[in-house]
Amino acid sequence: MASIAAVGRAFPPNYYDQDTLLAAFRTHWATRHFNLDRLEALHRNVLVGGRHLALPMEDYAKLTGFGAANGAWIEVAQEVGEAAVRAALAEAGLTPADVDALFFVTVTGVATPSIDARLINRLGLPARVKRVPIFGLGCVGGAAGLARAADYLKAFPDHVAVLLSVELCSLTLQRDDLSVPNLIASGLFGDGGAAVVLGGRRRDLPGPRVLATRSIFYPDTEGVMGWEVTDGGFKIVLSAEVPDMARRFLRHDVDAFLADHGLTRDRISTWVAHPGGPKVLLAMTEALELQEDALEPAWRSLREVGNMSSTSVLLILQDTLRRRPAAGGYGVIVAMGPGFCSELVLVRW
Amino acid sequence: MTDAAILAGIADVAREHLEWPGPVRPEMRLVEELRLDSIKLLTLAIELENRFRIRLDEEDESAIVTVGDLVAAIRRRLVDRGPWTADRGPEGLDPEGSR
Structure with a gap:
């Protein structure tokens, strides 16, 4: 059975506490909504104290459509993804040369070649690496990605698989959508990535x-x-x-x-x-x-x-x-x- | 504003924001008959506050079961608020009656 050898994480450098974000949102909400205190209460009810954002706050207004937002996603996802995988491999005492399979999960942006392909170049992963980009699982993707990587290692018990998840939720935010679901999402979701190194049974890596x-x-x-x-x-x-x-x-x-x-x-x-x-x-x-x-x-x-x-x-x-x-x-x-x-x-x- | 006008405003909000195609009558129950879950109830409250330029509070909301209760709560808040003047609202909002 597979073992979980290490987990690494990475965040974009822009961190904002909820009060700072709220002040910016209130100005925006006032263009359509009357009772801003109700919207603020909705934001505070999600109990989030702060979040990392893919971009500095002031840059979001410049994202004029899906192409611009997704373009920013591709750039930042590579940076966050590379840092998370490097952190996980270092924690596991392994190097990029040890990786046999790379599973990439996300629901916040699309790219072809996918982010996992671009990371082969950035990380210097072996050309033999089997890539499995998975889009669309949303919040279940971290657990499902782990499960799929563990499934893979049953077939290849001497392999090392890396699961990478990168989610830059802020780049999906629809500024013109002032519906309740989007108001909740704008208070709840943050940006970052995590990578897990798993080893097959015959690799016998330490860990659960x-x-x-x-x-x-x-x-x-x-x-x-x-x-x-x-x-x-x-x-x-x-x-x-x-x-x-x-x-x-x-x-x-x-x-x-x-x-x-x-x-x-x-x-x-x-x-x-x-x-x-x-x-x-x-x-x-x-x-x-x-x-x-x-x-x-x-x-x-x-x-x-x-x-x-x-x-x-x-x-x-x-x-x-x-x-x-x-x-x-x-x-x-x-x-x-x-x-x-x-x-x-x-x-x- | 008459109760009939308030009811018409509620019906407009239900149609525009809650995808409720049918008529809205005072005796209808919000949760059971209009099938409003917590997100839809919140949408209704926010959009009614926008439309009537009022603030409904928790006390109002906890006592509201039917559309008629909602009409009465909005009427009370409209009386408390007094006549609307354009310079009292947040920037960008149309004064009452412009819709």
Whole structure:
């Protein structure tokens, strides 16, 4: 079974606290909305304290359309992606020459050649590297990317796979869209990237083992979350049902997954959860009947850097690894995203 | 402003922002009949505040079950606010009645 040897992270250098961002948003909102205090309360309710942005704040007004925003995404995604992969490889004690496969997940920009291809040049990865760019999984992409990389390593147990997630959510923000979903998104989502180095069974790299993975798709829930692709770019689709999905499905799905591996929820020492937002984290805590502080690393990540879509769960995995969970204990990595769907990864620390 | 005018304003907002194609009557319940979830309720509140240049507060909202309750809450806020003058609103907003 695959092992998770290291996680690296990288952020664009522009960090803004929520008050600074709010001041700029209030000026913009005033062009259409009357009760700005209500919108500010909506922003504050997501409990994000600050976020990294791909560009300096003043540069966003210059992005006149999808081409300009996506062009900036391609530039910054390469920088953030390169830094995250270098950090993860260094942490694992490996070099670019050791990498056999590169999985790249994102939902915030498109490129051909894809970012993984461009990183072969920038990082000096071997020409043999198998690339798997994955677009469109959204918030579930970090956990699903880990699962797909672990699946790959079953077939190639002597290989090293790198999963890279880069999300520059701020470059998808539609300035003219002053709907409630976009107002929530503009308060919640941040930018950055994370990379995970995984080794196949025969590589025997140190680190937690991926014991099993599970994908769960919820039929006929396409409208819960996603993008509407417009001339201006990616416009957020976000329904109030997202926390309900966790409340309705997660306990049953986690229990069934664990039961197939002879486990129950009380045997899980550590939960690594994607921080969709406060309502989602509360719904997960409730659905899984967890202690109030069980998802604290997810809450902290949400406060410090916002929801970074597929990247977030990997940051929380890194924080969890740094706290060195007791060896031999079990952990579950859990995320939900557009589809609507869940991805579960069972690990042994 | 008459209750009928307020009701017409609510119907406009429901059609434009909540994709509600049908009629809006005072006895209709917001959650059960207009099928408004938390995001749609928030959209309704924000757009009604924009349209009528009022601020609805939590006290108003917790007591609102039907469209009729909403009409009454908006009427109260319009009375509290007094007549609209263009120089009292945030820059860029049209004065009441221009729609």
